[in-house]
Amino acid sequence: MSGTSPVFVLLTDFGLADPYAGQLKAALFVHAPSVPILDLSHGVPPFAVPTGAFFLAASRRYYPKGAIFICVVDPGVGSFRDLVCITNANHTLLGPDNGLLALACRDMRREGPVSIHTLVPSSLPAANTFHGRDILAPIAASLASGSAIHAVGARPRKKIFTPPWAEPEHGSGEIICTVLHADRFGNCILNLPNEDELLLYPRLSLYIPKSGNSVALQEVTHYAELPASAAGILPGGQGFYEVAMANAPAAEHLDLAPGDACHIRGDLWGQV
Structure with missing residues (x-):
């Protein structure tokens, strides 16, 4: 996505009463202070992966080319599920491989070639319960600065998890x-x-x-x-x-x- 100006787009089930959405924004700002941050929604009901998947699929097309979506509706945070990166010529999606990205990934495939990678956490300290702030935000910032996906510790893969409700x-x-x-x-x-x-x-x-x-x-x-x-x-x-x-x-x-x-x-x- 060379030649485009990146923008971060946040989709979470954090709500606004707790500090979680603010901390995610702070982590992005510290690593990439010149990149705008937009909120898609922090109002996904807690743990509601299908609703989050719908919000993302319904909204992605309205964001500019080069947008990097940080998506956190993650009931299995800290467990066996992977974190993934999905990229095409228009957008990049970062989030858990639990179905949250499935509907948007389907639409992205219709637009052209898609690359999918498993994200490998860095050696930086990370809370087992807040991968959005501690893992996804630094990776998003690196991608926004022009780093290649393999430079942030990622392994290519062919597909993501597609739940029955997709x-x-x-x-x-x-x-x-x-x-x-x-x-x-x-x-x-x-x-x-x-x-x-x-x-x-x-x-x-x-x-x-x-x-x-x-x-x-x-x-x-x-x-x-x-x-x-x-x-x-x-x-x-x-x-x-x-x-x-x-x-x-x-x-x-x-x-x-x-x-x-x-x-x-x-x-x-x-x-x-």
């Missing part, structure tokens, strides 16, 4: 999805990209295994198309299909939460 499952007459995120309006964002086709049936329903309930599902293009109390599905503004209700929180009414499975079913199951 892709919907297309079956006969149904698509099995996972809720990645429920936003503040109660819209449920699914792991079904907008470019995927919905089932070609005149009627759809949504089956929720957790509760055993099924509801009719209207295919619409915007929220206002939905009648009051009706559930619908539409291609969302974040690149993924959403289950929504008009002026009402679908997540609450349908009892859906991030990580829940839901089945979009076609007419062959009968009208709900």
Whole structure:
């Protein structure tokens, strides 16, 4: 990514009440004081890797070429999981290999060649519980200064961990999805990209295994198309299909939460 000006972009589940986000920024500033630091979000719910993966995949395209993303939603910090670096001609991602980078990596592969490396911690002191501050920040700073990835102690690898929720499952007459995120309006964002086709049936329903309930599902293009109390599905503004209700929180009414499975079913199951 020569010829571009680097910028650091932070995605974490740290919140803002504790000092963790500030310490991560301080570590970056100490090592690379001239590089701007932008916050994608520190509001990922604690340990919510699927939600963090969605935030990253939905947002990455809006950041400038040369951006270095430091991503820390890491329930397994200090354990056996690897830290990885994913790079293409546009962006660099740093984070744990726990599925957090999986959706963004899939999109980066569509843009062109991608290189993936396992990061090897340096000899600098590092807390077992704060790899973002003590390991990822110095590596990000080195990359921003122009260091090659192999110079920061990295080993090439072919792939990263891809969890089951990273892709919907297309079956006969149904698509099995996972809720990645429920936003503040109660819209449920699914792991079904907008470019995927919905089932070609005149009627759809949504089956929720957790509760055993099924509801009719209207295919619409915007929220206002939905009648009051009706559930619908539409291609969302974040690149993924959403289950929504008009002026009402679908997540609450349908009892859906991030990580829940839901089945979009076609007419062959009968009208709900």
